[in-house]
Amino acid sequence: MSFYLFSSVICLLFAPGGFSAAVGPSGPMNVKAALTKPNMGWTSPNILSFPGQQSFANATERWTVFDPPTYSASITVRSESDVVKAVNIARDLKVPFLATGGRHGYGTTLGRLQNGISIDLSLLKSVSVNKDARTMTIGGGVRFRDMVDPLFAAGLQIQTGTCSCPGMVGVTIGAGIGRLQGVYGLLSDALISATVVTASGKVIQVSENSHSDLFWGIRGAGANFGVITSATYRVQPLINDGIFTSIDLIFPASKNVSYFNTIASMVNGNGTFPAKLALISNVLYNTTSNQTEIVANMAYAGPQDEALRAMAPVLALQPVFTNLTSVSWKNLNTATSFGLDAVICEPNGIRSIYSAALRTLSAESSISAFEKLSDFYAKYPEGRGTAISLESFPPQKVREIADSSSAYPWRQTATYLLVELSWQPGSTVGDASKALALDLRKDFAATSGYPDLSVYVNYAHGDEKLEQIYSAEKLPRLAALKKTWDPENLFAFNNPLPTHYP
Template identity: 50%
Template sequence: MSFSLGVTLATAASLFFSGVAAGTLNRRDDVRAVFTKSHWSSATTISFPGSDSFDAKTERWNAFDPPTYAVAVSPGSQSDLVKVVKLATAHSIPFLATGGRHGYTTTLGALDNGLAIDLSNFNSVKVNKRAATLTIGGAVRFRDIYDPVFEAGFEIQMGTCSCPGMVGVTLGGGVGPWGGVHGLLIDALLSLRVVTASGRVVHVSAKSNPDLFWAFRGAGANFGIVVSATYRLQKQVNRGQILVADMLFPAEKNVSYFNLLEAYNRKVPKGISISSFVLYNTTIGQAQIAASWAYIGPEHEGRKAFAPVFALKPISTNIQTFPWNKVITSGSGGIDAYICQPGLNHNIYEVNARKISSATYKSAFSKISAFYKNNPTARGSDILISIYANQAALAVPDSATAYAYRDTVAYNDIQFSWSGSNSTLEAITTALGRQLRSEFAATSGYSDLAVYLNSAHGDETLKQKYGTRKLPRLAALKKTWDPDRVFRYNNALPTRYP
């Protein structure tokens, strides 16, 4: 076991619990003596604030309202992970287990000087070609699976960025651009190996702990730490080639563009994915629309499907075919590299919609334009409108999983971004974010605000996050599997509902 300003977890836990700051342990001989008496695998590391190791194990994609930690532990084995959980619960030490550290819900900020369980050692990626399955460790990010899956001749549901942890995205539902063809990421999930609140290691699947399997597919962060997950792979569509058209539309064309989006209320063709960014162009000094339309299928079909948007005559058009494993990192003008930068403040509000409203988009365009004008330090902010087909997602019965919003066609993300501390900007973005969220929700086609759990701001109601029908069963399972609510920082469930 290696260390950086480190001690054994047992010592760290007792010191933390008694109120003695772990950072006061500066005598190296004492640290080494305690270290030697412990029985941890050589790969396990423990770090404290002030060390490079600690920073590397706790740096988040989002610096807005983050959790804070007194100690970071990186278990090197499953047995050490079990020990970590048992020690933390025995000493009432609050903790978070993290893979990609991409989550941005503000509920995470309720963890103050707790324990960071860093899963970075659980990073294996295994493709079984004969079984057509993918098994990954709990810390694997999407970018880690692209090449192995593609080179084996398969593809799988994916998110919209390369940097989030794949398991973390799965647990909240796993929406993505190919919901019309492959469904949600939870629809590909076959099984999980999980460390529960009691420190047990359990196998979770349709046949083993099926109730827990139901809950993990849509509310999984509430029920345990995923050591590994196995997914069903899909055969490549069109030999894994995806047509992408990246386009720019000036401000004066926003009305016609949003009118076109509204036309997809009738039906989104199952092979189409439409991503539209309202963002600030520093060269021309105003807002514009950057659109990325993708088609999973033959190129001639894709070009025919894109005909309506081409007819709007964008000021810039770049049409390319990307292999499945490169479409996220290379499509959309390479915006993935920018989006994945860690350490910025992201104050984010999200609204699911099963109805697309051109009028709402036009109003939002006007308001974000005014925001850019008045807040030059936050011009990296944007509104992302993701329209995904959902035929395959809807083919799975709603009752089959805990995820509540399979009928969503548009995911509207209001994303305010800036660097450094700025309380004035925080107040401005919070007010505008809530206003825009309310306006989007009013025309969403749902009777109340509905949010994709992985994109929840954190101030939404339980019903808005999980849907009314699912909550009683989820609460009952929470009481069974985590009665003390040790998993309580990521949009936590109660143990009773109502």
């Protein structure tokens, strides 16, 4: 069994903290001179790196190299004070910058930054668990894989995305969807407080009781307001001693109609999709069978007997392959979905993503998408790395939490569509791939249950309207926050907000 490698469609990806400054006239030499002046007070002499150095390559390596930002210098910060200095220097020089944790952000708006400064947060990796208070505080560079062991050892868990490598703060500030959202809500709903370095270089604490307006805004549009150096979350006791029931499945092309009709019935069944069950459906090309297939994973937060009852409608379709396992919460991202997390997390691939948030999953649109992708594979063999993912995460707890509680606007969403385009360097399939993605996104948006295309900000391509990402209802308040906290638009590259709306 050999799948044509698809690189992220089963991951929850996000901009891991794309923060930026307005473009100005300072060139690379001026930037280097400013950063290397004596008595700068950096916490380490090795904090700075420049093009041509291996340390620079390490500090700026990206998950996707499609339409990427470029840098003339990198600052690998080791403390909050380093972040403050970096922001102040970039602002004073009028040089664009991005502060990043996992560097998995793939929105094409990031590529508007050229010859800027990289503020690398990857060494801010502290993880502190308070078992009695059921809280966890992490540094701004922590990835999901960094915190699962200490949290699990304390008998606790938290809702996460579906891959081990993205930065946790970056996922959070977009909202943070994932397998456990039906039980606990979004990852941003678990956020208690955050430490933010603002555009003015001040360090502030934001929470429901401190700068509550900004706390509202960072949960859904956080890349627009500051650099988050640490965050504290509410965590939960392990469900079923932390043991999930997971099953990987493969369905041949001949069963795509019955499969999509079944999962649409489950997902749209007015609460009949169990809160503890998550279903990820991928349509991709199998090089062994030379056909389009559905490769799926169902994960249930509970014992096997409960899980099999919840999974019964899908299992009744008699997949051609099943692998039923018990998986601990700490290994949920790495041990499920055929163990592809290690491959998926490999950096430096060409990946271009289009998406849509679906309040209603249309079986007809799904079946049509399967047929269109099959035709695409036949016509463009170089495009067989392209895949479709439908992430069906129970919305129960997400919908219980008031829409007004945060900036995230799409709490009614039950399934997230991802069309991931991937090809090898030098291929000519890029234009055809884009046309396919736009066609599929249009089809699903028309049947999504929302009046227009709606897009989870962490999945935004960058060509969407502001209203399609943040919603017309949220934008006036977000624009007012932008004017208050970042009037000079320093944070301008990650699906940026205006300072006035409309």
